[in-house]
Amino acid sequence: MSTQSAAAPAAIVVEEVSKRFGRVVALDGVSLRVENGEMFALLGPNGAGKSTLIDLLCTIGQADSGSITVNGESAMRHPVRIRRKIGVVFQESTVDTRLTVMENLEFHGLVYQMRRSDRRRRIEEMLDLLELTDWHGTVVRTLSSGMKRRLEIARALMHEPQILFLDEPTLGLDAQSRARIWDYITRLRENENITVLVTTHYLEEVESCDHVCIIDHGRILADGTPTQLKSEHGTALIRATPNAPDVAARIRDRFQGVVDGAEGQIIIPLEETGGVDRLFSEFGSGLQQVEIDQPSLESVFLSLTGRDLREAPPAPARKGGRNA
Numbered sequence: 129m130s131t132q133s134a135a136a137p138a139a140i141v142v143e144e145v146s147k148r149f150g151r152v153v154a155l156d157g158v159s160l161r162v163e164n165g166e167m168f169a170l171l172g173p174n175g176a177g178k179s180t181l182i183d184l185l186c187t188i189g190q191a192d193s194g195s196i197t198v199n200g201e202s203a204m205r206h207p208v209r210i211r212r213k214i215g216v217v218f219q220e221s222t223v224d225t226r227l228t229v230m231e232n233l234e235f236h237g238l239v240y241q242m243r244r245s246d247r248r249r250r251i252e253e254m255l256d257l258l259e260l261t262d263w264h265g266t267v268v269r270t271l272s273s274g275m276k277r278r279l280e281i282a283r284a285l286m287h288e289p290q291i292l293f294l295d296e297p298t299l300g301l302d303a304q305s306r307a308r309i310w311d312y313i314t315r316l317r318e319n320e321n322i323t324v325l326v327t328t329h330y331l332e333e334v335e336s337c338d339h340v341c342i343i344d345h346g347r348i349l350a351d352g353t354p355t356q357l358k359s360e361h362g363t364a365l366i367r368a369t370p371n372a373p374d375v376a377a378r379i380r381d382r383f384q385g386v387v388d389g390a391e392g393q394i395i396i397p398l399e400e401t402g403g404v405d406r407l408f409s410e411f412g413s414g415l416q417q418v419e420i421d422q423p424s425l426e427s428v429f430l431s432l433t434g435r436d437l438r439e440a441p442p443a444p445a446r447k448g449g450r451n452a
């Protein structure tokens with residue numbers, strides 16, 4: 129039994145939320161709970177419903193059914209109260225590229241009716257946190273993609289939100305810029321005492337999160353800590369590169385659960401083969417390269433969705449996207 133007198137309310141509670149766009153069911157009875165101070169990752173392929181859920185949590189869209197509470201407030205009844213307490217980095221860039229770094233931050237502070245002295249202090253802190261101080265006077269259109277993303281995070285944090293939503297913060301960035309963005313996200317958790325809900329396609333990025341929720345076709349397939357997910361759903365995988373299409377076809381016929389991976393690889397659950405030796409004795413001469421992956425979030429994703437997340441590159445921004 130808990131020793132606390134009253135349990136702290138969760139940062140986000142989603143109960144049985146559904147959302148359709150015409151005939152497309154974007155969210156289908158989604159329930160989840162994000163605790164205060166958590167780094168919560170929503171992981172899923174293109175079209176899984178991640179951005180739709182973020183829009184509902186940010187009160188930009190409304191659920192068809194179900195209930196959403198953010199920071200103790202109902203998204204249906206008190207959207208404005210929620211908006212004051214959250215910061216958002218949308219999947220599509222929304223910074224004003226004609227303004228300087230500083231002007232973008234200043235403008236955001238004005239929209240949130242921050243006092244002049246608070247704006248000054250916060251701009252300085254955010255430029256420092258995201259390492260943009262030397263670029264404060266630079267016009268945004270001349271910044272690199274990674275810097276623009278950093279500016280969007282800085283801007284989302286300007287008004288000291290309690291919850292930060294990051295929709296694909298590393299989308300389209302090179303590996304080095306992605307790693308850097310995650311350094312900042314980790315640092316801000318240490319400095320800012322904030323709850324972070326982040327969506328991503330990149331499995332390696334969710335390893336450091338407290339809680340991971342896997343979503344596909346608008347449904348939550350699993351959630352838990354990375355360790356829980358691996359122990360409950362993870363399996364060892366063989367990644368093999370066949371040297372001819374007919375070898376791949378024969379392997380698919382021979383074993384259950386074989387899926388296509390990136391760059392011509394096929395992925396076979398190790399347990400299906402009865403051991404890698406058996407795969408070698410039957411198909412060794414038809415294979416160029418064979419790797420064994422220990423149970424990982426990748427195998428969790430694969431066993432839950434039947435797809436390799438590496439296969440699907442992130443989608444570009446949708447037309448008429450969310451530039452609100």
Ligand SMILES: Nc1ncnc2c1ncn2[C@@H]1O[C@H](COP(=O)(O)OP(=O)(O)OP(=O)(O)O)[C@@H](O)[C@H]1O
Nearest residue numbers: 149152154172173174175176177178179180181443
């Ligand atoms: N405004 C809209 N109008 C019509 N369909 C929409 C709209 N927004 C989302 N959808 C559809 O809802 C489904 C979920 O889309 P959503 O953008 O939430 O997925 P996602 O997980 O964010 O995908 P991605 O990883 O590509 O960003 C998709 O089938 C998408 O085409």
Ligand SMILES: [Mg+2]
Nearest residue numbers: 178179180219
């Ligand atoms: Mg999206």
